[in-house]
Amino acid sequence: MTPDELAERLERASTRIGPAIARGVQHTGELGKARIRGNASGRPGPNVITGAYRNSWQAETRRIPHGAICTLGTMAPQGRRLEFGFVGTDSLGRSFNQPPFPHVQPALPFIGDTLMAQMRLAVAEVLL
Numbered sequence: 240m241t242p243d244e245l246a247e248r249l250e251r252a253s254t255r256i257g258p259a260i261a262r263g264v265q266h267t268g269e270l271g272k273a274r275i276r277g278n279a280s281g282r283p284g285p286n287v288i289t290g291a292y293r294n295s296w297q298a299e300t301r302r303i304p305h306g307a308i309c310t311l312g313t314m315a316p317q318g319r320r321l322e323f324g325f326v327g328t329d330s331l332g333r334s335f336n337q338p339p340f341p342h343v344q345p346a347l348p349f350i351g352d353t354l355m356a357q358m359r360l361a362v363a364e365v366l367l
Contacts, residue, residue: 252365259364261300261307263357268298268309271350275311275343284342285321292317311350 240248278284279293287293295315301308312318324339 259361264307278342
């Protein structure tokens with residue numbers, strides 16, 4: 240491969256890498272959300288009573304120049320207490336000794352590994 244051919248190939252890749260990364264980030268977000276929801280479906284995570292908490296988990300992906308950002312989270316007020324536990328008196332004067340039921344932290348290695356794999360696929364896709 241000549242230097243000119245390499246330069247042309249890299250130029251083509253530079254225009255395609257942003258959308259490829261965005262697809263990988265979005266896919267990772269959806270898989271991460273599914274893993275967290277699965278972990279929030281019973282012990283050692285929180286038990287499912289109505290399914291509302293589990294279903295409150297969302298993955299929001301936004302495009303940025305040359306890539307994307309994905310935020311995984313819940314607006315449910317019990318999220319922090321379920322993940323980390325709570326010992327003490329709440330704002331209504333009720334006493335709690337609630338143990339943690341981790342469901343996000345156990346999903347983080349899977350999410351990280353998935354993101355790395357998706358980024359390798361994105362780079363391979365644009366360099367073909």
